[in-house]
Amino acid sequence: MKTSTIVAATVGVLAVATVGYAIYFDSKRRNDPEFRRKLKKERKRTQKLAAEEAKKLSNKSAQTVEEALASISDEDFPTSMEEREKFCMEQLSAGEALFTQGPTKFGQAAICFYKALKVYPAPAELVMVYQKTIPPEVFTLVMGMLSKDVQSKQEKYYTVFPPEEMNVKVEEKPEGVAADGQKVTRRGLVATKSFGAGQTVYSEAPVISSLEPSLEGKDFCHYCLKQIVDEASKVPCSKCTQVVFCTEDCRKSAAQEFHDILCTKDSEDASSPERSLREYTKTTRNLVPEMLAKFLVKMVHEESLNSGAEYNSFDHMERLRYLEITATAEEEKEMELLKVALGSNIPGIDEFITEERYLLMKGRLLYNLYGVSTSLNVDHDVEPLPERHRSVRDAPITGGGFYRVTSYLMHSCEPNAKIVFSENDHKVSIVTTREVMAGEELLVGYIKNDDLSTESRRLELFTKYRFRCMCPLCETTD
Structure with a gap:
C-alpha cells in the first residue's frame, strides 16, 4: 500500500472515531455529575502539568540565554566597517553550519547569529531575515538574548548618564494623575x-545646532552659531558661498560631522538634492528638517570614529519626551527632501526614514529644542522662529540647539x-x-x-x- 493511501486511511479512521467520541463526550458532560467532577479535576491537573512544563521550558530558555550572554560578555567586537562585515559573514556562516547539525547545536548557533547581529549596521533588517531563514527554536533564543541585552542596556543607561562631572542625575518625578486615576511620572x-x-x-555642547536661515553666510558661524565681529576673521567654506565659519576649527568640525555631505557646492541646479533642502529651510525658516539631516549624517560620522562608546546619539534621542505629530503634506515633503538629500551618501536611508520614525524624531526635536542666543547685539533684528522652542531670553534667538x-x-x-x-x-x-x-x-x-x-x-x-x-x-x- 502506498504511503499516501495509508495516511489517507488513517486520517479517515481518526476522523470517524473523533466524531463518535465527541458525541459520547458531550452526552456524558451534560448528564453525568460524577463525570463532570472528574473532568474538572482532570482539567486542573492537565493545566498544572502544562504550567509546570512551560515553566521548565521558560527557565531552560532563560538559563540558556543567560549563559549565552555570559559567554560573550568579555568579547571584543570589531570596530572598523571592513572587520565588522567580515566578522558578520563568518558568524552567519558558522551559525548556519551549526543549526543544520540538529537541536544539540541550536544554542551555539544562536550565539553566532546574535554576534552577527551585534555588528550588523541595520539589526532590525537582519532580525527579519532570521525570522524567515533559521529554525524557530534558534530564533527564539536569539530574540531572548537581544531582549535581555536591551533590557540590561536600558537599566544601565541612567547609571552612566549623565556623566558624573556634570553634577546632575536623572530621576523619576511625579507629574499628576491621569484621567483613569493612575499616577503620571516624568x-x-x-x-x-x-x-x-x-x-x-x-x-x-549640543548634539546638533542650526543657525537661523536669514543669518547664514553673513556674520554668524555655521557650526557654533557665534557672531563674527571681525570681517577679516571669517573662514569661508571651500566648496560653497552659502555659509561662513568663525575659525578653521569650526570649518573642519562642520565638514567632518555634516557639511561635506550637506554642502550645496553652489550648484546651479535648483533641484539638486542639497540645494532643495537648503531652499526649503530658507523659505519656511523651519530648522528641524535640516537639523535632522545633520543629526543623521553625524550619526554616520560617529559610527566611523569607532570610539567604542556604549550609547550613540540615537540612544540618547530615543529616551526623550516627544510631541505626537500627525503626518501632513509638510511632513511628507520634509521626508522626501531628507531622503533625496542623503540618499546618495547614506545607503539604506530610504528604508530607515519611515513615516513613523520621522514623526518621532521630529517630535523629539520640537519638544526639546532650545532657542540659542549668540548675538553680541541685543538689538540685532531677527524675526522669531516659527517652530516651538524653549526660551525666556530677551536677546534675539539666532538659532536652535538640541x-x-x-x-x-x-x-x-x-x-x-x-x-x-x-x-x-x-x-x-x-x-x-x-x-x-x-x-x-x-x-x-x-x-x-x-x-x-x-x-x-x-x-x-x-x-x-x-x-x-x-x-x-x-x-x-x-
Missing part, C-alpha cells in the same frame, strides 16, 4: 551637590536655574538663580512669563508641550 534633572545662587552647574542632558530640564514659572550662552556660541551653561540643594530638581523657564496670568501660561505650555504646569506659582494662583 524624568527630571536633579543636582547631585549644592550650589549657591549664580553658580554654573554644568556646561554642554542637547543630550539639558533636554531633561523641566519647566517652572518660578525656576531655580536659567539657560546662559556665556561664550556666545551654541554651548549652553545652566546657572542657578537661587540656592539649590543637593537632591533638588533643576527647573528652567520654557516660555516668557511677562506677568501672564496662570491661565495664559498654562494654555501656552499645554499648547506647545502638552502638560499642565503644576509649579508653586501656578498652584497658588490657580
Whole structure:
C-alpha cells in the first residue's frame, strides 16, 4: 500500500472515531455529575502539568540565554566597517553550519547569529531575515538574548548618564494623575551637590545646532552659531558661498560631522538634492528638517570614529519626551527632501526614514529644542522662529540647539536655574538663580512669563508641550 493511501486511511479512521467520541463526550458532560467532577479535576491537573512544563521550558530558555550572554560578555567586537562585515559573514556562516547539525547545536548557533547581529549596521533588517531563514527554536533564543541585552542596556543607561562631572542625575518625578486615576511620572534633572545662587552647574555642547536661515553666510558661524565681529576673521567654506565659519576649527568640525555631505557646492541646479533642502529651510525658516539631516549624517560620522562608546546619539534621542505629530503634506515633503538629500551618501536611508520614525524624531526635536542666543547685539533684528522652542531670553534667538542632558530640564514659572550662552556660541551653561540643594530638581523657564496670568501660561505650555504646569506659582494662583 502506498504511503499516501495509508495516511489517507488513517486520517479517515481518526476522523470517524473523533466524531463518535465527541458525541459520547458531550452526552456524558451534560448528564453525568460524577463525570463532570472528574473532568474538572482532570482539567486542573492537565493545566498544572502544562504550567509546570512551560515553566521548565521558560527557565531552560532563560538559563540558556543567560549563559549565552555570559559567554560573550568579555568579547571584543570589531570596530572598523571592513572587520565588522567580515566578522558578520563568518558568524552567519558558522551559525548556519551549526543549526543544520540538529537541536544539540541550536544554542551555539544562536550565539553566532546574535554576534552577527551585534555588528550588523541595520539589526532590525537582519532580525527579519532570521525570522524567515533559521529554525524557530534558534530564533527564539536569539530574540531572548537581544531582549535581555536591551533590557540590561536600558537599566544601565541612567547609571552612566549623565556623566558624573556634570553634577546632575536623572530621576523619576511625579507629574499628576491621569484621567483613569493612575499616577503620571516624568524624568527630571536633579543636582547631585549644592550650589549657591549664580553658580554654573554644568556646561554642554549640543548634539546638533542650526543657525537661523536669514543669518547664514553673513556674520554668524555655521557650526557654533557665534557672531563674527571681525570681517577679516571669517573662514569661508571651500566648496560653497552659502555659509561662513568663525575659525578653521569650526570649518573642519562642520565638514567632518555634516557639511561635506550637506554642502550645496553652489550648484546651479535648483533641484539638486542639497540645494532643495537648503531652499526649503530658507523659505519656511523651519530648522528641524535640516537639523535632522545633520543629526543623521553625524550619526554616520560617529559610527566611523569607532570610539567604542556604549550609547550613540540615537540612544540618547530615543529616551526623550516627544510631541505626537500627525503626518501632513509638510511632513511628507520634509521626508522626501531628507531622503533625496542623503540618499546618495547614506545607503539604506530610504528604508530607515519611515513615516513613523520621522514623526518621532521630529517630535523629539520640537519638544526639546532650545532657542540659542549668540548675538553680541541685543538689538540685532531677527524675526522669531516659527517652530516651538524653549526660551525666556530677551536677546534675539539666532538659532536652535538640541542637547543630550539639558533636554531633561523641566519647566517652572518660578525656576531655580536659567539657560546662559556665556561664550556666545551654541554651548549652553545652566546657572542657578537661587540656592539649590543637593537632591533638588533643576527647573528652567520654557516660555516668557511677562506677568501672564496662570491661565495664559498654562494654555501656552499645554499648547506647545502638552502638560499642565503644576509649579508653586501656578498652584497658588490657580
